[in-house]
Amino acid sequence: MxxxxxxxxxxxxxxxxxxxxxxxxxxxxxxxxxxxxSIDPVDHMEKLPVGLVNADKGADAGGKQVNLGGQITESIKKSTVNGGKIDWKVMDEKEMKDELGEGKLFGALVVPDDFTSSVTALADTSATGTPARPTLTVLTNQSAGSVGSSLARAATTQAAESASLQVGKELTAQNGAGQAKLPAAARVLLADPAAVTVKDGHPLDSHSGLGLTAFYYALVLVVCGMLSANVISGQVDHALGYTHNDMGPLRLHRPLIRATRVQTLAISSTLMVGLSLLMGTLVMAGAVGVMGMDAVHLPLLWLFSVCAIAVSGIGALSLLAVFGTPGMLVVTLVFIGMAVPTAGATTPIEALPSFYRFLAEFEPLRQITGGIRSILYYDAQGDAGLTRGWVMMAVGLVVAALFGFGMTGWYDRKGLHRVPAEKKPEETAVAV
Structure with missing residues (x-):
């Protein structure tokens, strides 16, 4: 043949x-x-939170009290130029610093306390020399995401420059004939009185990857959980004798140990929990000890890392147990394909299309990134993403367990075993 x-x-x-x-x-x-x-974050941007602080104390101008800083902040807040892309939050300096330090703001615009007095001094014809130019300060926040911080910086700088020109236009009109008495340099400054400076509102340490170490660290945790789930699933199947194990040119096979699907998933999950202790330790040791990543709260970082790997791994094991061979494709899409764009680390959630914002509500990488970001950048504050990270990991673990053990238990009850039970000789004879 x-x-x-x-x-x-x-x-x-x-x-x-x-x-x-x-x-x-x-x-x-x-x-x-x-x-x-990420194809057009500016077009999709909606209500990006940016602080608006008026610290101006005002000044007397022409016999009446004037506060140009209040006029500027009110004008910016009511402006419709940005089309709702920026959510201007009027607050004081303390609130602004607190929210920058929790990653709730992508930037801020600060009007200094002497703004009105400095601007009115430009129109003072009796002043000798050229008065100092007042400054509007734009604060960035790379810890909340470099792209989001850049978008906020561009919008805030544009708003500050427009406000300066508007104030200059009003002062020029009010000054009228007195403007001719001013020096040429003063007249130029009066038309555009405020300088705009950019500063980092929440400085990070040098080994923080410009605010991206939290994202990459979280991505490592998720990938470790996902890939180790694939390895553990295969090794458990080999240990139970359901599959061969190829080691180079050698093929190893063990005697079959019959196990239900629920038992198999329970064995794999137990291994995942145990090995998460090892993986979480090595990830932190590699990032902090070997590569020198800036990190504080190391015990908390270790605990969060271990839990993140365990939850991601058990979630992946449940998908593999339920879907079988196609499960790895589902795992890849859930933990990598849909997760990376919606993590809020590269492109902010506020600049994503609505469908991606929906995914970001439950995608595991976004929740883990928020928790790691809080630990690394925001002194482990619960409001900065740590509480949400713990809660969503707990919810994810419960959902994965209910789905995985629920579906495999149903398979077992229906007799959908991985290897059908062998018929006894007398049953075979009757069948014949």
Whole structure:
């Protein structure tokens, strides 16, 4: 009998069709998730939170009390130029510093306490020399995300410059004939009285990756959980004798130990929890000890890392147990494909299309990134994302357990075992 050559399988249309559909859909989905989320953040931006602080004490001008800082902040807040893309939050300096230090603001605009007195001095014809130009300060916050901070900086700088020109226009009109008595330099300053400076509102340490170490650290945790789930699932199947284990040219096989699907998932999950202690320790040691990443609250960082890997891993194991071989594709889409664009670390959530904002509400990477960011950048404050991180990890663990053990238990009750039970000899005889 003539044997069929192995390469003959390449002629089989189902082989090409099945693999073409799977790989094609995967390529399309990754393109949509990654490129679609970041293709136009300015157009999709909506209500990006930016602080607006008026510290101006006002001054007497022409016999009446004037506060130009209040006029500027009120004008910016009521302005419709940005079309709702910026959510201007009027607050005092303490509130602004607190919210910058919790990652709730992407930037701020601060009017100094001497703004009115400095501006009115420009129109003083009796002054000798050129008065000092007042300054409007734009604060950035890279810890909340470099792209979001850049968007806030651009919008805030534009608002500050427009406000300066508007104030200059009003002062020029009010000064009238007196403007001719001013020196040429003073007249130029009067038309655009305020200088705009940019400062870092929440400085980070030098080894913080410009505010991106939290994202990459969280991504490592999720990837460790996802990939280790695939390894553990395969090794447990090998230990139970359900699959072969190829080690180079050698193929190893163990005797079959019958286990229900629920038992198999329980064994895999137990291994995941135990190995998460090792992986969490090594991730922190590699990032902080070997690479020198700036980090504080190390015990809390270690605990959060271990829990993040365990929860991600158990979630992946549940998907693998329920969906089988296609489960790895589902795991890849859930933990990487849909997660990275919606983590809020590269492009802020406020600058994503509505569909991605919906995904960001429950995607695990976003919750873990928020918790790590709080530990690394915001002194482990609960309001800065740590509380949400713990709560969402607990919810994720419960959902994964209910889904995984619920579905595998249903498979077991329906008799959908991985290896059908062998019939006894007498049952075979009756069947014949």
């Amino acid at each position: 003539q044997e069929i050559h192995p390469f003959r399988v390449l002629r089989a249309k189902p082989l090409w069709i099945a693999n073409g559909v799977i790989t094609g859909v995967l390529a399309l989905l990754f393109t949509v998730f990654y490129v679609g989320a």
